[in-house]
Amino acid sequence: MSDARTLALIGELLALPAETAWVEFKENNTDAEMIGKRISALSNAARLADKPFAYLLWGVRDADHAAIGTAFEPTSAKQQGQPLELWLAQRLQPAVVFDFKAVDYHGVRLVLLEIPAATNSPVEFDRQAHIRIGSATPKLSDHPERLKALWARLQPYAWEAGIAAQFLNGDAVLERLDYAVYFDLTGQSLPDNRAGIFEKLAADGLIQADVGGYWNITNLGAVLFARRLTDFPPTIARKAIRFVAYDGLGRADVVTHRRDVQRGYAAGFSELVDYIDGLIPRNEYIGKAFRQQQPLYPAIAIRELAANALIHQDMTIRGTGPLVEMFKDRLEITNPGQPLVQPERFLDFPPRSRNEALAALMRRMRLCEEQGTGIDKVLVAVELHQLPPPDFRVEGEAVRAVLYAPRRFAEMTPQERVRACYQHAALKHVSGQRMTNASLRERMGIDPQNAAQASAIIKLALGQVLIRPADAAHPRAGYVPFWA
Structure with a gap:
């Protein structure tokens, strides 16, 4: 003070x-x-x-x-x-x-x-x-x-209501917060006077009045709209999104690219997604008339998983923030904090967030999905590209989502095949359908004459109680996830 x-x-x-x-x-x-x-x-x-x-x-x-x-x-x-x-x-x-x-x-x-x-x-x-x-x-x-x-x-x-910077005059507030991005992303006209700007920022909980006509910047305002997160204490500065790319399959390999996004999440999110997209290798295939390039990972999957990492992280854990790592065969996105929902229920449970004000504002700015369908979009994109199933897991005090590069069915592990089967059944169920042998073959890229391969995967998934028959009296009625 x-x-x-x-x-x-x-x-x-x-x-x-x-x-x-x-x-x-x-x-x-x-x-x-x-x-x-x-x-x-x-x-x-x-x-x-x-x-x-x-x-x-x-x-x-x-x-x-x-x-x-x-x-x-x-x-x-x-x-x-x-x-x-x-x-x-x-x-x-x-x-x-x-x-x-x-x-x-x-x-x-x-x-x-x-x-x-x-x-x-x-x-x-x-x-x-x-x-x-x-x-x-x-x-x-x-x-x-x-x-x-x-x-x-x-x-x-909530953490968002905490104070990141205290007793600032108006000039200092506008120097630290990218208020123009706030008005642009929220679709509001920029007021023609400072009083109007401060009124809008305060209404969304980004700043609050302090004594003597001065202002405080809240944690929400800093983490979303900071021009430089390093202008704030370590509790905010360490929340910067970090990206690391490796020239290999593990963290012991050479780091080829490293980037800490120093702008607040609202201003820096699209910058990060575009940066990652520019580094992702492309597979070339021949379309109807021209050669075309397709990224290894669907852009929408990266965007939704990165947004989830920002929204659902535990902000009270000090010294760490969201991390995106790219390896030769996979992309890992990690956020600090235990999940509020078990990973296997990410698809069907209503969205829950520790950071409701952050989530609500990011949805208003269309930086993430609005109806709790982010994981649905990820799985749909993965199935459309017939990629190995993403893996959602808890590791210590963090949640990690893993997207895998393309691999043929024969190269997938038995557990990956079972996970793909469960996710496919869950995706079908939330869309009002049922998984069948035929739909699983299509998802996994299995030829119709190899239907026995799909049957073997279904048998394994049944044995692990990840799926169950939709109608026990009619085996051909299809399958649903265990929680249906």
Whole structure:
């Protein structure tokens, strides 16, 4: 928190007609237990009031809220032999990144404690959550109606609403965000004045008003529209999409191309897809009249999988972001975070995302599919080109989608054949049809006289309980996925 912002903030706090549930004044009361309970109470109260922070300000007279100064020294204060800040941090759950700041406010020494609002669960001190009601700080459990209301506020809290850059003037906001791309992709006319620009950016949660006429850029605004992600803290900068191409089949091979897309996702997404498309080898075939070139991987499959990686990543995992890797025989797209839906159900489950605001805005900008049909499009494109089935898998704390280069049926492994069978049955089912031996032969490029090969694959898929007969009494009725 900059000195200028701190002074402006204190001025606004002192101008309040009275203390609020998320603002409290003290003169010299520095009791550690009191501070711990107030952090819990104020943090919870700030979330209830839809405020990003709560504040405890020392050096203010209670009677008239005049700034008179304080002798409180939080950095040197101790409790039970420990530094005060460490003692407090050990007793707060979940962890709270509070910040003490001593300030010379017009010749008077004040101490400001900035407390972030509760995010995932009520903040507890010594395993007890508190809340502010007037000037009292009771246990939250004694007020079930407020506890219920707080949980209702906590549920929609999302990473996107966090602050990526704080206390910026208007020029700095427009320098960091590519606002022209925002208006272009959302189909809105660019306002003819700055006030109109800021109003639109704030309405979509890309910025929010700070004190003193300044602005904050939210995580959503930064990750989508940053001119340079490196202009923001590492929590944002490390979310850049990375592309790596290898001259071989593994990561130990020579890296031929490497690119970190430093623009925000909205501005950099098409740039990345075009860059990958330019590097993908082409297969040449003879059409009706001319030789034509076809990329190894369908463009729509790359686009949808890359968009899914952006939307469904767990933004709270630090130090990593979406990764696209191209090998000689495959393309791998990885995003951090455990999936909210099991990979084998990506096709039929309604879309779910940790980052609803990000997903909604990307859909508005038509950077990804709108009806939860992205995986459908990937599988349709793969089947149309008779490629090996894509593989969706969980690896540690990440989800990886793998597109494979063309291979003949004879070169596919038994497990790949079974996976293709399951995906084909699922795709048929969601389109109101049933998989048959004939449809599987067509999907796999098997000659009609080799129908026994398709039957063998179906038998393996039945044995692994990935598919089942659509009608047990009529074997020729076709097959459906196990969850149908």
